[in-house]
Amino acid sequence: MRTGKHYLAALNDDREIYVDGERIRDVANHPAFAPIATTIAELYDLAAEPASKMTFTAPETGAEANRVYGIPRSREDLADFRHAAETWARHTHGWVGRSPDHVATFIAGFAAHPEAFSAGERDLSANVLAYHQRLLTESRYVSYAIIPPQVSRATTAHAWDGDFVQVGVVEETPDGIVVRGAQMLATGGPVADDIFVSCIKPLTEDDRDFAISFVVPAGTPGLKFYCRRPYAPAATSSYDYPLTTRYDETDALLVFDDAFIPWENVFVDRDVAGLRRQFFETGAHVLGNWQAQIRFSVKLQFIAGLARKVAAVNGVDKFPGVVEKLGELASLAAVVESAVLAAEYTASPDEAGLWRPGKRAVYGAMGLQAELYPRALAILRELVGGGVLQVPSSVADMRNPETRSDIDRYIYSPGAPAEERIKLFKLAWDAVGSEFGGRHHQYEMFYAGAPFVVKGYAFRNYGFEGTLADVDAFLASYGVE
Numbered sequence: 474m475r476t477g478k479h480y481l482a483a484l485n486d487d488r489e490i491y492v493d494g495e496r497i498r499d500v501a502n503h504p505a506f507a508p509i510a511t512t513i514a515e516l517y518d519l520a521a522e523p524a525s526k527m528t529f530t531a532p533e534t535g536a537e538a539n540r541v542y543g544i545p546r547s548r549e550d551l552a553d554f555r556h557a558a559e560t561w562a563r564h565t566h567g568w569v570g571r572s573p574d575h576v577a578t579f580i581a582g583f584a585a586h587p588e589a590f591s592a593g594e595r596d597l598s599a600n601v602l603a604y605h606q607r608l609l610t611e612s613r614y615v616s617y618a619i620i621p622p623q624v625s626r627a628t629t630a631h632a633w634d635g636d637f638v639q640v641g642v643v644e645e646t647p648d649g650i651v652v653r654g655a656q657m658l659a660t661g662g663p664v665a666d667d668i669f670v671s672c673i674k675p676l677t678e679d680d681r682d683f684a685i686s687f688v689v690p691a692g693t694p695g696l697k698f699y700c701r702r703p704y705a706p707a708a709t710s711s712y713d714y715p716l717t718t719r720y721d722e723t724d725a726l727l728v729f730d731d732a733f734i735p736w737e738n739v740f741v742d743r744d745v746a747g748l749r750r751q752f753f754e755t756g757a758h759v760l761g762n763w764q765a766q767i768r769f770s771v772k773l774q775f776i777a778g779l780a781r782k783v784a785a786v787n788g789v790d791k792f793p794g795v796v797e798k799l800g801e802l803a804s805l806a807a808v809v810e811s812a813v814l815a816a817e818y819t820a821s822p823d824e825a826g827l828w829r830p831g832k833r834a835v836y837g838a839m840g841l842q843a844e845l846y847p848r849a850l851a852i853l854r855e856l857v858g859g860g861v862l863q864v865p866s867s868v869a870d871m872r873n874p875e876t877r878s879d880i881d882r883y884i885y886s887p888g889a890p891a892e893e894r895i896k897l898f899k900l901a902w903d904a905v906g907s908e909f910g911g912r913h914h915q916y917e918m919f920y921a922g923a924p925f926v927v928k929g930y931a932f933r934n935y936g937f938e939g940t941l942a943d944v945d946a947f948l949a950s951y952g953v954e
């Protein structure tokens with residue numbers, strides 16, 4: 474099994490990453506990326522430990538593989554997958570959205586349905602199967618960029634000023650395609666092995682050149698990563714910013730300057746319908762988003778625990794108003810946890826033998842996420858009050874004997890001396906108020922699509938037929954007479 478050391482060594486591939494106007498040469502040791510790379514390395518080490526029970530024998534290769542890369546072919550497989558995804562999520566307490574299991578799950582869904590990739594002009598199904606086998610064998614970390622840059626949402630790529638603003642095919646050669654343009658927003662991209670590039674937003678037939686999907690190693694010549702401002706370098710210490718200093722997974726706009734993509738890495742080639750088949754007919758979308766809900770559930774449990782602890786330290790946890798707020802938080806967390814389990818309970822095999830988590834449960838939970846997460850944060854924010862700002866400026870004040878005595882005397886709670894209390898409230902601030910916390914707020918609202926898009930998934934997958942029939946049957950049971 475892949476180890477963290479192997480993963481870190483692979484980052485040294487001359488990838489072209491830009492931060493603050495400079496090209497980063499040593500990603501694994503740069504202050505913007507070392508913290509998250511270390512966390513990802515820990516995930517690989519955890520998976521390699523037999524005690525984590527994250528491995529299985531993959532039928533496709535006959536060799537041991539990490540369960541998160543496997544195709545669930547039974548209810549037991551789904552339970553094993555959930556266990557593996559949850560084991561990783563618990564390691565980061567849900568604060569890493571694009572851990573290697575996320576996109577891997579999409580690829581497993583693709584591989585379960587190779588026919589979705591052979592229905593276009595060119596049969597590319599063998600590429601999907603071969604890449605999935607590579608994931609099983611090499612445990613590669615794949616991130617993705619599947620959204621067109623936010624130029625205009627009133628039109629699509631073919632109508633934009635300037636050729637190839639969205640990534641598209643500029644040239645075809647006997648060996649592959651040459652791509653040019655940008656795509657957003659590869660979370661984890663700068664520290665991934667490969668990026669899966671595609672387009673999940675609907676395109677028109679005039680956008681054929683942009684209707685592509687391929688995987689690209691991060692060090693491919695012509696591929697550049699433009700990162701948003703990293704938060705980890707400005708964090709003064711893990712005591713001050715315990716989440717930022719471990720889990721700042723970065724988000725990057727990808728720019729392709731005529732990068733060459735060999736055919737074996739291409740899954741969809743200028744095929745608008747092929748993009749829709751890839752995401753929505755293979756089972757990839759529901760499987761990948763089930764993984765996301767497993768991770769989200771772990772994070773909500775953490776936030777609930779944090780709120781309860783803050784309330785206890787402040788001595789308010791028995792007040793009826795506070796109990797009500799903690800109860801609401803408990804309900805929010807329990808709803809998502811229940812949806813994760815309900816999706817497994819209502820799972821069923823499709824015609825290819827892929828066990829798909831129940832759509833009603835997965836998309837139902839997703840549809841609430843843009844309200845549910847801000848509400849959870851609002852409750853935590855309300856409970857912490859000014860305590861998150863009644864803390865010393867940094868750990869340096871704790872180390873200075875001149876300031877420490879006042880800190881010990883005035884910033885404490887019964888049973889929680891200054892060091893403990895401040896530690897807790899700084900953690901709460903990193904969750905609700907730091908730049909990292911703000912980015913997470915945006916992440917949970919948007920990672921699976923804008924709220925109107927995600928609610929559309931809930932609408933389409935709820936199964937209104939049954940509910941309508943129920944109402945019609947009731948209406949038919951009485952009348953004027």
Ligand SMILES: Cc1cc2nc3c(=O)[nH]c(=O)nc-3n(C[C@H](O)[C@H](O)[C@H](O)COP(=O)(O)OP(=O)(O)OC[C@H]3O[C@@H](n4cnc5c(N)ncnc54)[C@H](O)[C@@H]3O)c2cc1C
Pocket residue numbers: 571617618619620622623626657658659660661724912915916919920921922923924925
């Ligand atoms: C922190 C973070 C991490 C991300 N990570 C990734 C990643 O790893 N990979 C990836 O591919 N993407 C990623 N994304 C991008 C994410 O998928 C998109 O933000 C999401 O799909 C929404 O697209 P958009 O941001 O372009 O919003 P838009 O589509 O531009 O929508 C913005 C808002 O405009 C309004 N709007 C737009 N169109 C309509 C319409 N037709 N009807 C009604 N209202 C409309 C809505 O209010 C909507 O919320 C990430 C985003 C964030 C914030």
